[in-house]
Amino acid sequence: MNQNDIKINVVRSSMAPFDEYTAEIRELWDSHWLTNNGIKHRTLTENLKKYLSADNLTLFVNGHLALETLIAAFGLTGEVITTPFTFVSTTNAVTRNGLKPVFCDIREDNYTIDADKIEPLITEKTSAIIPVHVYGNICDTEKIDRIAKKYGLRVIYDAAHAFGVSVGGINAANLGDASMYSFHATKVFNTIEGGCATYRDPGLAPRLDCMKNFGVDSPENIVYAGGNAKMNEFAAAMGICNLRHVDGEIEKRRLVDERYRNNLSGKDGIKLNPVCADVKRNFAYFPVVFDGAYNRDDIADRLAANGIFARKYFYPLTNNNTCYGFEGDRTPVAESISEKVLCLPMYADLSADDVDRICKIILS
Numbered sequence: 189m190n191q192n193d194i195k196i197n198v199v200r201s202s203m204a205p206f207d208e209y210t211a212e213i214r215e216l217w218d219s220h221w222l223t224n225n226g227i228k229h230r231t232l233t234e235n236l237k238k239y240l241s242a243d244n245l246t247l248f249v250n251g252h253l254a255l256e257t258l259i260a261a262f263g264l265t266g267e268v269i270t271t272p273f274t275f276v277s278t279t280n281a282v283t284r285n286g287l288k289p290v291f292c293d294i295r296e297d298n299y300t301i302d303a304d305k306i307e308p309l310i311t312e313k314t315s316a317i318i319p320v321h322v323y324g325n326i327c328d329t330e331k332i333d334r335i336a337k338k339y340g341l342r343v344i345y346d347a348a349h350a351f352g353v354s355v356g357g358i359n360a361a362n363l364g365d366a367s368m369y370s371f372h373a374t375k376v377f378n379t380i381e382g383g384c385a386t387y388r389d390p391g392l393a394p395r396l397d398c399m400k401n402f403g404v405d406s407p408e409n410i411v412y413a414g415g416n417a418k419m420n421e422f423a424a425a426m427g428i429c430n431l432r433h434v435d436g437e438i439e440k441r442r443l444v445d446e447r448y449r450n451n452l453s454g455k456d457g458i459k460l461n462p463v464c465a466d467v468k469r470n471f472a473y474f475p476v477v478f479d480g481a482y483n484r485d486d487i488a489d490r491l492a493a494n495g496i497f498a499r500k501y502f503y504p505l506t507n508n509n510t511c512y513g514f515e516g517d518r519t520p521v522a523e524s525i526s527e528k529v530l531c532l533p534m535y536a537d538l539s540a541d542d543v544d545r546i547c548k549i550i551l552s
């Protein structure tokens with residue numbers, strides 16, 4: 189097969205060796221315990237607490253329901269200040285809890301919520317701030333914390349992109365009141381589908397456990413009209429295996445990132461994701477903002493014509509999605525970035541030759 193016939197997608201899931209996974213799930217055929225806080229669930233919880241340096245961690249069937257359940261567990265009301273430059277999950281988690289998202293614009297330099305623009309959006313109905321560490325870029329947490337403290341607001345981070353990222357030696361799992369991680373197949377660390385909540389208050393643990401299991405407190409006592417958001421044993425086993433390899437996968441991503449930067453940095457009209465000295469990165473995505481001589485849509489089309497499928501993350505903005513009927517809080521910076529950004533293929537096994545080929549098509 190000609191190399192040009194091989195499709196390259198924006199991501200490719202990391203998978204531990206097949207034999208390692210089958211060995212991990214073997215005992216499930218002895219126990220017949222397939223879900224509801226089984227041995228794999230408990231083991232993965234402990235392993236992740238260690239990996240993320242998190243004292244309090246609850247697994248979920250996916251990242252979205254971790255966030256939705258966190259919002260409910262904190263009893264948030266009224267309005268939540270958040271970013272439109274994200275995956276729809278963040279916005280949906282707010283609206284599905286009956287709350288109103290109030291959209292704050294983003295920073296031009298790292299695409300996270302612009303903390304200087306939060307205060308004017310606060311009203312007496314505001315109960316929380318839900319920022320996103322977009323592309324693994326850590327938000328201005330100090331400023332956000334200061335505002336939250338001043339107005340008595342909760343801070344819940346969508347950390348779906350930030351697995352393994354730390355800032356000034358502090359793992360992102362320990363920022364704000366709580367954080368949500370996604371372990372979806374496309375993320376740096378995956379359990380096929382999955383996610384977790386990390387949080388400061390240990391008192392939240394029994395509430396989250398109960399809420400993710402129909403609100404069942406004990407077999408004859410239902411304390412909350414909960415849904416079902418439990419992670420099963422096969423997903424947890426996949427997580428146990430993948431976690432053993434995640435550092436190696438992140439190192440391979442680092443080399444891909446480096447190769448892209450060697451090809452693309454210093455070019456007029458091409459802006460790469462910023463690098464912060466005190467941040468340990470996970471190389472989750474390779475977003476490029478195209479400008480000037482480079483047109484994002486043309487580049488995406490040209491790559492697709494060569495079997496390379498980059499993605500317009502995040503376009504459109506969630507506040508421009510017609511399904512919500514928002515009147516549209518104006519977020520001009522987010523709007524401009526979302527028109528120009530393209531996430532290039534990024535995964536551990538992307539070869540240097542493929543990176544070079546992708547860059548050559550972009551620069552031609």
Ligand SMILES: *Cc1c(COP(=O)(O)O)cnc(C)c1O
Nearest residue numbers: 250251252275277348370371372
């Ligand atoms: C992936 C993702 C989610 C949702 O996570 P799931 O595990 O797919 O439910 C939420 N927010 C962001 C920013 C994401 O990228």
